[in-house]
Amino acid sequence: MHDFVMPVGPQSPALKEPMLLKLKLEGEEVRSVDMRLGYTHKGVEGLLEGKNVDQAMYVASRICGICSISHERAFIRTVEDMMKKEVNERVKLIRTILFELERISSHLLWAGFMMHEIGFDTLFQYLWREREGVLDLFESICGNRVHKNICKIGSLRYDIAPVQEREVLDCLDSMQEKLKDYEDEIKKNKVIKERLKGVGKISKKTAIEYGLIGPNARASGIDNDVRRIDPYDSYADINFKTIVIKKGDAMERTLLRMREVHESMGIIRQCVEMLPSEKIPKFSLTNIKEGEAIGRVEAPRGELFYFLKVEDGLIRRAKVRTPTFAFIKILEKILKGVKIGDVPVIVASLDPCFSCMERVLVAKEDREEWMTEAEFRRKYSC
Amino acid sequence: MKKKHNYVKKSPWVIDYDVGGCNGCNLEVLATLTPRYDVERFGVVYKSSPKNADVLIVQGCLNKKAVKRLKKIYSQMAEKKVVMAVGSCAITGGPFAEAYNFAGPVDKHIPVSVYVPGCPPRPEAIIDGLLKALRMVKEE
């Protein structure tokens, strides 16, 4: 019996991990799972203590590169709740547009990664090429492709010009047809179906027991979208569907995310139409003395939760609970009894921020042997 | 007079190692593989094994748990190796320089030859840094 230690990483922030999965195998089946985290732990919560709100926002948005705006938005929701601050309509709509654009970018990134994981590099290249269009929009509106830093308390740093509104709609139009083709390919292609169908099934009961959130939960029959349950920004005024399906395997999780991309496009189109002509207010430095509040948003991976306690104008305690941290525990349950070859696909299908099995470490009692992913696949015929 | 860029006589293998950042730099390094930037036209191949790699790309904010692994990967690479630090976290710590789990900039632990600053740097800047690194590998 070997002890395999498979590093899954690098991972996204906010909760910080590439993690190490120690799998005990019997033959080809996984018997037990032990998780080790902490490979990207930087001490962000310690870093946020002692800073004022404006300084802390800069750090908060850099916790994650994939859901950067989600972090900003959750942080701001917490502070605006603390200050009981009202926000004008245009600011809300622009924030919604950027938030949904980030959801599209994150789902396309993940879908490309998933295809790469099962060896289908063609779709990986195509999906990431489409994603470049969205990153161009970010660069045009916010100035940076990855860390947008655009939200401010009560306002935004930049406004959207009419020509940029046109750019947004053009980008979505050009992506729509192609994404439908890719989705069809995923549904019909034999290789993809064989690797994904029936793999990594999560029943609704397990999902509820382990507190599963986000698209993974929606693929197992739980409707838990924070945008609908606890709306923020303009979500209460917009017509959109929360897609919930019941099968709960890796294929359904993939297709659900592709469909969510289409829903996001619908939300963005409605927002652009609803944009009023008044300008956004100028932002200023935040002036807050005491307060304690929580805020949550629906990040691309699930519910992102922030807790802030402010005393004497400085942050005394900041708690960031990212969606991955909340659901990663379920791996201990669903990896039991599966074949070793399916493990990378199942972990990747949960979208734990960024799951890429870079290296596999095989530990045989006292001897360690590093293998590349390709060698591992060859040896264990995945 | 050999003036032309002939640094692609040997197809260079690059290993990309993320020590634990926010993933922003990782995304931009991976974006270099996509059709718009296409780093593979220079003959560059991204591999995950250190044993045959020529260039080591390090991104992310080094934390204490990752230092040992980084040194191990560096020691496993064959000689004439070049290290490239991508992103401001790898170079100085970036916004996380004062965090309690920060283990110092990368060049405190292994020698770095090419620095690509940015938060994150654009894929074009990364390709530029990579070509400079390849030129160093080529120089005997």
Add this chain to the structure above:
Amino acid sequence: MRLVAIVCVQDQGPKKEDFRLLYYFDKGDGKLIKRIRKVGRRSMRTKSIIREHPVADLFEREIHDYYGVEFEGNPNLHVPLFLPEEEKNKHPLLKGEKNA
């Protein structure tokens, strides 16, 4: 009811350095339910809830790493979640004297 998060806040003031554990639950109707549990600075112990909510395991381990609070009934606290093994007994967010 889904456990959303466990937040540990160390309140500081004159002669007081106790912990407040805030448990947030989601019933699915929009508002979060908050339950507060106080943990004294001297005892540093409280009961774990991993039997009812398996996901609390990671939250409790994180609080143990940051502050040193012990959760009775959680068998996984001896391996630090985030910090390297060598720094097992350092609690980065804990304020004040260790043996108050």
